Amino acid sequence: MNQTYDVIVVGLGAMGSAALYQLAKRGMHVLGIDQYEPPHTLGSTHGETRITRQANGEGAAYTPLALRSYELWREEEAITKQELLTITGGLIVEDRDGAAFHGQSGFVERTAKVASEYNIAHQVLDATGIHAHSPLLKLKGNEIGYYEPNAGLLRPERIVQTQIALARALGAQVHTNECVTHVDVSGAGQATVVTAQGRYKAAKVVLAAGPWIGDLLGSALARNFAVYRQVIYWFKADEIERFQQGHFPFLIWIAKKQEEFLSIFTVLNDSQPAVKLLTEEYVADTTPQTVNRAVAQAEISHMYNHFLANRVDGLRNECVQSAVCLYTNTADEHFVIDFHPQHPEIIVASPCSGHGFKHSAAIGEVIAQLATDGESQFDLSQFRFARLHQGQTHQKSEGKLEEKP
Secondary structure, three states: EEEEEEEEEEEEOOOHHHHHHHHHHHHOEEEOEEEEEOOOOOOHHHOOEEEEEOOOOOOOOOHHHHHHHHHHHHHHHHOOOOEEEOOOOOEEEEEOOOOEOOOOHHHHHHHHHHHHHHHOOOOEEEEEHHHHHHHEOOOOOEEEEEEEEOOEEEEEHHHHHHHHHHHHHHOOEEOOOOEEEEEEEEOOOEEEEEEEOOOOEEEEEOOOOHHHHHHHHHHHHHOEEEEEEEEHHHHHOOOOHHEEEOOOOOOEEEEEOHHHHHEEEEEEEOOOOOOEEEEOOOOOOOOOOOOOOOHHHHHHHHHHHHHHOOEEEEEEEEEEEEEEEEEEOOOOOOOOOOEOOOOOOOOOOOOOOOHHHHHHHHHHHHHHHHHHHHOOOOHHHHHHHOOOOOOOOOOOOOOOOOOOO
């Protein structure tokens, strides 16, 4: 099989499915390929819900993407009559000398500043105000908080399914359970995506492969990304309604140490009657092929005893479900959305450092703009390869995508 397309999208998770849909909307002859049947539980796009917020203290480039993503999800909801974004309100709590979050210190203050600049409704809170919004939290009294009433939760599996279905309805071709082995860039102005089933040519190829990105990039670029195992937990509550929407905004708690970070998700009315929570682990990197996907009882016990018992009321020491998720991080925790430094036929849009889903609808639009127009209306300077300072002298190679040091 040897077919030619305008654009090929490799990986159909958050970014890839959004890009596929936006390219199809532009009338492109587009192919999406995924090695599994998305949505699946082996990458970064699963777990029932994802946090979204409009104001982003991570950097100036993020909030416009978040705001545009809200608009795009509402458009998709209007077409499909499915709920993709549920407004729950969101609370960020930070110790006065809290650790950096997504590469930025003073996160509450930064987020509030961004909210003011974009006229996003919000409140800055002391410990008393935090307690009024979330009386189940056990506070020390020195915390500061940021509350955003229009923050909420996204449905990642449903969004991926929706975007792929919308793309198909507009003529996109989708190949699932087909693994890409490599991308051939030897042809001038054209790339070839190679799988066990065939070879597919396109003027542009989008690599949105999440934790598998390193398998497709040359080694000199792949070393900029590290994959980390994350565990999601669902614990029973004494009174589940106290954690449900209308009573409990989602919580991001930034403590003095990175390893004390905690997120607690609002229980949606149609989700399982258990409270989803997680921390973040960046001790040892892994790969999608070697990651331990089993969650040990010792991890569950540590989560309750170390993170929950002394910080949140109303949760039982009873975990009813757990799951493993993968974060693909850059050193500065910012995204990579850029053309390959040596091969303009390739667009890279994958490593999102654990905070990408809330921006993914707009990033799909950005990718479509890059693929068709060569540039985007959004400021992407924060997401360029150049800022990673690889310290390598890359030379254009022939054949399989690779760089020579």
